Amino acid sequence: MEDQEQTHSNSESTPVVPAKTAEKKRDSFLRRLLRFSGRLILFFLSLLLALMLVLHIPVVQNxxxxxxxxYLSEEFQTTVSLDYIRIGIFDSFILDEFYIEDLRGDTLLYSKSLQVDLKRGLFGLLFKKLYISEIGLENALVxxxxxxxxxxxxxxxIxxxxSRNQPVEIEDTIYLEPKNPIDLDISxxxxxxxxxxxKDSARGQDxxxxxxxxxxxxxxxxxxTKEINITHFTLTKPEVYINQYLGDTLIYNELFVNPPPLLGPVYIKTDTTQLTARIARFRMIDGKFGFHNxxxxxxxxxxxxxxxxxHMDLFQxxxxxxxxxxxxxNFKGKIASMNFKDSTGFVCENISVEDGLVTDTMVVLNDLQIVTPTSNIGDTLIMEYSEYADFKDYVNQVYMIGQFHDARISVEDIMVFAxxxxxxxxxxxxxxxxxxxxGIIRGTVNxxxxxxxxxxxxxxxxxAGGFGSFGLAMPGFVAINLQLDKMSTSVQTLRDLIPNFNPPEIFNKLxxxxxxGRVDGFFSDLVIKGKLATELGNIILDDVILNITGSRETFGYRGGLSLIGFELDRWTDNADLGTITVSSRVIDGQGVTGASAN
Known part of the structure; x- marks a missing residue:
């Protein structure tokens, strides 16, 4: 009986909760949690929106x-000024009258308007990441x-x-280990x-x-890794002018020729990689270039x-x-097309290079094609030099190797470049x-x-054959050496080609x-050795020396001359003479007319 009463008492003190009631309480808690979270998110969004709206207030932007x-002045330890900043909602800002000085107090960068459109806002800077969709620079000076x-x-x-480095000392050498720079991404x-x-005062170049x-x-x-990869780079109406002058030879020698030995601890940057830019396509439209030494x-x-x-000027x-x-x-790439004019009136209609290389010691242009109104040149050109400065004395210091295939070159175009x-x-x-x-031509112009x-x-x-020359760019002192496997021409063409060479009309009968054979000497004095086949017969020339500086009457010649099966009757219009074979040696001949021959 007592046990039954005790059991009844316990059942009254612990009421049983129905399952539906517990489920309702859980749903109520989740709803309250979701409402709280939603209000919290709304609060932060409102706060962020309010912040953005506040940042649009001119006073706040100033x-x-x-x-x-x-901040930038403190970071760079120089003067940085900014008249006005316009901050867009979340993803952009514009800097008006942005100015940076170098450490000497001179202008390094000025921009009337610098616009930056961000991909992920400025919050990435907290993690050393800056993602930029576009930078716009307008009315600027660098x-x-x-x-x-x-x-x-x-x-x-800057x-x-x-790209700051951390010093690590090992014995007497301090190595500057690269520190992870900011992760910069620009579209x-x-x-x-x-x-x-x-302006480089050491090189003497602006x-x-x-x-x-x-x-x-x-x-x-x-x-x-100092690498920049570019898909497209287009410049419209660019102008580039290079001025050379006497530089600071002391600094130049220390930097580029013979740097002095270092005293005390040696600081070595473990990363000596040069900045490398790869450009899938580069276009220039209506540019200008000037060079003045x-x-x-x-x-x-x-x-x-x-x-x-x-003093050169190129345009268009x-x-x-x-x-x-x-x-x-150093440059390497393909020139799909290039054209220009220069101040002398020269016109280059097109230059194309399938594979080109330019370094400080050589230029290699493979599958080259140059087209002017009067020339069409291909296919390989190599230029070798000790430094870029050798182009100042191009005719003597730049060694060329040209391989030509069906090239058409006007003499006038040759004279333009020499x-x-x-x-x-x-x-x-x-x-x-x-x-x-x-064929192949090599050497310097001279x-x-x-x-x-x-x-x-x-x-x-x-x-057909080969040649050697000296002094093409030296007036009055041009020496030539021709090894002719075959030469086919006419007397009239030789008159047109060789200055002061004007034999009588009777020579046209040849x-x-x-x-x-060979032709050596100067344009005024030639030594000829070989076999000449004419329509009248064969002529053997044995070290025949021609002096053609004067007139027909003073035309000088000497050397061995043999006529083989030569139709003298046709030459003289005298049927009684017939065909002859004879060998002779002229000691000191002069004149090629009937009256002056001696």
Whole structure:
């Protein structure tokens, strides 16, 4: 009985909760949690929206501009100013009147308007990540300088900031280990009315450039490996002017020729990789280029229609390049097309190169095609030099190797690039001629040679063999050496080609001339040895020396001369003479007319 009462008492103190009631309580808790979370998210979104709206208030934006200027000034340890900052909602900002000084207090960068469109906002900076969809630079000046007496360019401190190194000392050497730089990703760069100046007092070189408009689309940027990959880069109406002058030879020698030994701990950067840019396609539209070497030639001395390598101006430059790789002063890629004009009136209708390489010691242009109104040249050209400065003395210092296949070269175009040939009577006389060439030519302009050559001049003259020359760019002192496996021409063509060579009309009876042998000497004094086949018979020339500086009456000649089966009757219009075979030696002949012959 007591046990039953106890059991009844316990059952009254612990009531049983129905299952439906417990489920309702759980649902109520989840609803309250969701409402709270939703309100919390709404609160943060409202707060963020309010922050964005506040940042659009001019007073706040001016305050932000001052704070940003102060922050960048502190980070870069130089003056950074910003008049106005306009911050878009979440993903963009515009800097008005943005200015950065270098460490000497001179202008490094000025931009009237710098617009940055972000992919993921500024919050990525907390994790050293900055993702930019586009940077727009308008009405800007970039002024890069190596000041007189300084070894560093004025932007070096910015490069050091974005790729800072941690020193690690091992014995007496301190290695600067690369520290992970900021992860920078830029999709595109848009330029409008941008001036670029690069002054290098050590090299004695100023580069002044202007970009009317430009668009650069990036694939990726890796500051750690110093690699930039670009898909498209287009410049419209760019202008580039290079001025040379006497530089700071002491600094130049220390930097590039003979750096002094280091005293005390040696600091070595473990990463010595040069910045490498790869550009899938580069286009230039309506560009200009000027080069002026005031060190070698303070003023231009040549006439306006003569090329001066110390003072050159090109304009209407259009270029399309593919798969371009740039590392320092080394370039590699394909030129799909290029055309330009210069101030002398020369017109290049097109240049194309399937595979090109430019370094500080050589230029290699494979599958080259150059087209002008009067020339069509291909297919391989190599230029070798010890340094870029050798182009200042192109005719003597730049060694060329040209392999030509069915090339048509006008003498006038040759004279454009070797203007001193204007003083050469042979080239002046034949400037309107076009020469077809197959074979290999090598050497400098003043020491040029050729082998395995086939040369055609119009439809009248054909040469096969090789040649050597000296002094093509030295007026009055041009030496030639011709090894002719075959030469086919006429007396009239020789009159047209060789200055002062004007034999009497009777020589026209020789008809076609086929010569095999050698020709050595100068254009005024030639030594000929070989066999000449004519329509009247064969002539053997044994070291025949011709002096053609004077008139027909003073034309000088000496040497061995043999006539074999020569139709003397046709030569003299005297049927009584017939055909002769005779050998003779002329000691000191003069004159080629009947009255003057001696």
């Amino acid at each position: 305050w932000a501009a001052k704070k940003a200027s102060a 002024d890069l300088e190596r000041p007189m007496g300084s070894k560093d360019m004025n932007y070096q401190f 490069l050091d900031y974005f 595109s760069l848009r330029l409008k009315n941008v001036d670029f100046i690069r 580069i002044i450039a202007y970009i009317g408009s430009g668009l650069c689309n990036f694939r990726n940027i890796n500051l750690a 005031y060190f070698r030639a303070p003023e231009r001395w040549t006439p306006p229609d003569i090329l001066d390598y110390n 430059i259009n270029m399309d390049m593919r798969n371009l790789r740039v590392q320092g002063l 203007p001193v040939l204007e003083d050469n009577a042979f080239f002046r006389k034949n400037r309107d001629e076009v020469v077809s060439i197959d 020491s040029l040679s050729g082998r395995d050559l086939e040369v055609r001049l119009n439809d009248d003259t054909y040469l 008809g076609r001339l086929d010569f095999r």
